[in-house]
Amino acid sequence: MRMVDIISKKKNGLGLSKEEIEFFVKGITDGSIPDYQASALLMAICLKGMDKEETLNLTLSMAASGDNIDLSEIPGIKVDKHSTGGVGDKTTIILGPIVASLGVPVAKMSGRGLGHTGGTIDKLEAIPSFTTELSQREFVSIVKEIGLAVAGQTGNLVPADKKLYALRDVTATVESIPLIASSIMSKKLASGADCIVLDVKVGSGAFMKTIEEARKLARAMVDIGKGAGLRTVAVITDMDRPLGNTVGNALEVMEAIEVLSENGPDDITEVCIVLAGKMLELAGKGSFDECRTLAGEAIKDGRALRKLKEMIRAQKGREDVVDNIELLPRARYTREYTASSSGYIEAIISDRLGIASMLLGAGRATKESTINPAAGIVLLKKPGDEVKAGEPIIVLHADDENLFQNSVKELDKAVIISVKKPQNANLIMDIIE
Numbered sequence: 254m255r256m257v258d259i260i261s262k263k264k265n266g267l268g269l270s271k272e273e274i275e276f277f278v279k280g281i282t283d284g285s286i287p288d289y290q291a292s293a294l295l296m297a298i299c300l301k302g303m304d305k306e307e308t309l310n311l312t313l314s315m316a317a318s319g320d321n322i323d324l325s326e327i328p329g330i331k332v333d334k335h336s337t338g339g340v341g342d343k344t345t346i347i348l349g350p351i352v353a354s355l356g357v358p359v360a361k362m363s364g365r366g367l368g369h370t371g372g373t374i375d376k377l378e379a380i381p382s383f384t385t386e387l388s389q390r391e392f393v394s395i396v397k398e399i400g401l402a403v404a405g406q407t408g409n410l411v412p413a414d415k416k417l418y419a420l421r422d423v424t425a426t427v428e429s430i431p432l433i434a435s436s437i438m439s440k441k442l443a444s445g446a447d448c449i450v451l452d453v454k455v456g457s458g459a460f461m462k463t464i465e466e467a468r469k470l471a472r473a474m475v476d477i478g479k480g481a482g483l484r485t486v487a488v489i490t491d492m493d494r495p496l497g498n499t500v501g502n503a504l505e506v507m508e509a510i511e512v513l514s515e516n517g518p519d520d521i522t523e524v525c526i527v528l529a530g531k532m533l534e535l536a537g538k539g540s541f542d543e544c545r546t547l548a549g550e551a552i553k554d555g556r557a558l559r560k561l562k563e564m565i566r567a568q569k570g571r572e573d574v575v576d577n578i579e580l581l582p583r584a585r586y587t588r589e590y591t592a593s594s595s596g597y598i599e600a601i602i603s604d605r606l607g608i609a610s611m612l613l614g615a616g617r618a619t620k621e622s623t624i625n626p627a628a629g630i631v632l633l634k635k636p637g638d639e640v641k642a643g644e645p646i647i648v649l650h651a652d653d654e655n656l657f658q659n660s661v662k663e664l665d666k667a668v669i670i671s672v673k674k675p676q677n678a679n680l681i682m683d684i685i686e
């Protein structure tokens with residue numbers, strides 16, 4: 254088999270066989286296929302697409318390229334969730350404890366920040382002494398014992414994706430539905446759960462900018478999950494507005510604790526109850542409506558918050574942050590950002606808000622940058638709220654006062670105030686079964 258023939262076939266819009274896809278994935282993993290040929294094929298896939306069977310074959314080959322986590326020792330149906338990423342998305346820290354507190358094990362491998370905001374691992378590491386570096390043995394044994402663990406991805410989980418993602422990043426081939434779907438789903442398959450709930454974000458702060466694109470990505474991922482024999486559901490949620498009121502690592506952990514203490518913002522609470530409901534339904538805990546009720550009860554009676562505390566203890570963090578959020582890192586300085594005119598907040602553009610937060614130190618400008626866990630942004634007002642000129646609408650948190658200026662410039666582009674009250678779109682936009 255020759256790589257040049259495979260590239261040519263895809264360039265001409267033809268389907269690739271299972272063997273051809275396996276040849277490509279094996280070659281990219283062992284380094285026998287040079288980057289220029291891999292890049293050419295990625296571009297051809299980007300332009301000509303892949304059908305359902307090719308996308309499944311690509312995902313299965315990628316999932317098999319490295320470690321596969323064996324969760325078989327953990328009794329029960331294991332559920333996983335994945336969010337396609339968004340600004341201020343702390344859902345894992347809320348959902349994991351809710352679902353695990355209801356007896357469904359959650360063994361979650363998470364990543365660091367993609368783009369400008371911190372990932373779940375960065376957020377959890379804002380908890381003093383919390384560790385996400387668990388060996389497979391430790392990871393499985395914590396889930397066996399308390400039903401929940403969140404660990405950083407092992408170095409050898411889907412090595413094919415690591416190479417392909419790095420190439421896609423620099424060859425303008427990230428935005429391709431078969432490539433995004435196979436990248437995400439290969440990591441989910443290798444992580445070993447029995448069912449997966451996908452939270453596909455749509456809007457300015459997300460990969461998918463329109464509901465049509467989001468539906469296509471959701472459908473592609475659900476088809477892969479089913480093709481691989483896993484129960485899979487995708488929930489499409491709005492990311493035109495930031496989720497919750499905080500962006501930044503410790504600030505988001507505080508907000509997650511608030512949601513689990515029944516004190517959180519309505520939008521993130523609602524999204525978490527729907528996602529938890531779907532996770533519980535897939536795990537056989539009842540109908541979707543019954544499972545949503547169960548999720549709400551786990552928050553109300555404090556079970557979910559206790560489960561978060563257990564997880565923090567098991568992962569060597571300071572569990573008392575749950576009772577006293579003041580123990581989380583706090584930035585030295587804060588600055589208020591005020592409304593430039595009176596009216597209604599029409600939009601707070603999520604990706605710009607993410608950049609504003611990154612400029613305060615909450616995200617990585619480059620792969621090598623370090624994150625300041627205390628830095629970030631708190632929204633005092635959200636889209637749809639009325640504001641008066643000069644009224645504070647955002648609070649910026651940073652350890653260096655010099656960082657405020659550039660962040661404020663970004664916020665000037667992020668916040669749009671208009672005279673007419675805007676109509677907020679539904680948070681839950683669709684569910685693809």
Ligand code: URA
Binds near residue numbers: 427432
């Ligand atoms: N997240 C991933 O893991 N892969 C993609 O291609 C896009 C988002």
